[in-house]
Amino acid sequence: MLDLLNPVILSVLTLVVLSLLRVNVVIALLIAAVVGGLTGGLSLEGTFDTMIEGLGGQGETALSYILLGTLAVMVARSGLTRKLIRRVMPLLRGPRAVVLFAIAGLACFSQNLVPVHIAFIPILIPPLLAAFDRMKIDRRGVAVALTFGLKAPYLIVPLGFGLIFQGIIVDSMEDHGMEISLGQIPLAMAFPVAAMAVGLSFAILVTYRKNREYEPGKPLAGTDGSPLELLDSQEELRWTRQDVAVLLGLAVTLVLQLVYGSLVMAALAGVVVIFLLRGERWTDGDPIVDRGVGMMGTIAFIMLVASGYATVLTETGSVDDLVSSAAGWIGDSQILAAVVMMAVGLLVTMGIGTSFGTVPVLAAIFVPLAAAVGFSPLATAALIGSAGALGDAGAPASDSTLGPTSGLNADGQHHHIWDTCVPTFLHYNVLIFAGGIVAALVL
Template structure:
């Protein structure tokens, strides 16, 4: 238990002290290994060995960054931005709700996950600055769309999430239908909605100037936005058409193969073969994509190594097993403990999907002993695994928003994404998860 608790707290404290998140996770991982009795060399070796667990995600992130830069180079994003400028001007709350809605589609209707963020968000940064939209609100809206749908909706990534819960519960001795998991997760889903509404209409309702943007820059951005909104319709040309084809091909390949990397690579190839991006500009586009997404890719790799140390040393299993001793027959204490452990584990490894098997194996028998129903158990396991996904420095639910909002270097991953999303989603999720466990 000590290894998980100490290492996660170390990662959080270092990150909040503005130590680079990659270094924070790296130090937390090595610390966890050493607490579990590994030498510093063995801990480092296990970390490096475990980094392969997120290799596909890392290469996907880099390729998506390159694809996004290529799309931006085509100029098609200017058409979208002009439409949004005319439609959203003066409506900060509406912008945040629209972004949350678009983000939701990425989990089920068009299951591209974080792939849309580097395409949609960077061209809108001037709009956010000119309208004084609080970027923390944008990050909160994006994280809502990346997380709420898979918690509640049994489609796309949500279907995968619900199936894992049902399968792991059955393997641990409690049967539940996938359709019942969706019912069990309704209250936790409502918690996400509550968090979003508080963020949009209370916390980030007031105008806020972006830190690092001078008055001259804001004035220039405002003028540019007004000129762009008043400008005539940008003609849709051959390059734009080829860009749409590339996006569709990337989407189709991603859906068929379930590989973001292959989809993004196909889109990049089409962009070059279609002469949307000249071959002579290839190095420049790829370098820009690497600059935008490379750091995020390495964070995911280090996080995978950290998760490997926590799991392979038995630190997580030890922590979970030790909690059983003081729960007794109290449903209230059991629910609180399961959710708290889930929060710690997911904050550390950054994956709600990966947390489900870890918690289910030990806590389903406990839920049976205490007397929780299958619906209440599913709500507990689902909420406990989802807790911490928002707010974790290593989660793609926070890394995704940051990679788009920090395209101009004016958005901090910890204070502008992780802290706001933790506050607005994990607190309501914890409360509503407790209620669901006690009433279902």
């Protein structure tokens, strides 16, 4: 029988409840880690030691967030922000639904065509808040659109991050005795992605179609004015050396990210290029970095703590115990097997915080189990891929939610849990859950 007192279940429920009660995410993660560690057999001291040892697991991601924040501040300090606002605003005069679908489509390119993942959000989205506010767009709809673009492509398109994710599914299944080709994975993931598309459409056309007003006058991170003030400014926008230097810095960042696959290296190079080209003075480095840390530091620190939290859950062995207990409870029922596998995937992903890292954990038990109850390799891939992706959209410490929040909260008017995590969880994870089950039973 599924152990409802498993440390993973208790810890994840603690994290979710505290987050919904608006407890700071960092504090919620720390308390949830203590719950997971103590119920998993670790001492209090051992729990914190394990968590601290695991902080480095997301060190590169956290550092890249800080450097992206610094780069975003440089963009905001230049004239590029105003130029972008002036250029984009005439294009955003159509129906709000069209704008939100366009944002989702643009975000999709960040996973394959130009695989920069969330790097574009803190640079592109803050300037667009002016247009969103003028159109009275509900930013929760924008969060849902961005998260669709950050998740759906890697589930179904075998390019960029999708090639990595789908390759992990293939390798994990083959490691445990079930053969499947990479070309079959998109078909296996078609049902979950279609479910996500339904969730996106419902969010845009129904849930968040009404006007939502935001407080005017809130300064945009890195600038001294609110989005609407920047939009309404009559200042003549000429190209300056600073604008050109910042634009070249962004180009260098993009190219190096594509060539080397290191966002830290790429963002640092972009920042250095801007300084070398005198887009910013070296003596202004302190206030620029301070603003960058203020913009992205909290999110970077959340990623570090989330890494330590995942290490605690892994160290206790509770994740393996949860998967094993689920396997013993299923019997030979395909429907029950599909439901339990998806539920375990949701819990594990909410705890570990990464769909990419969840797949190998689930495959170890779920591949033999799927074979035992008669699932085909295609159905098994659909279950493992969907279960691995579950939770990523609504997890408080996932980059699929932290990324949208980093851009939409640039003026302090977007709550991470209630405006990003809850909307994305309701519109995606519930439907992915159903889509994965349907795929398993049909394929």
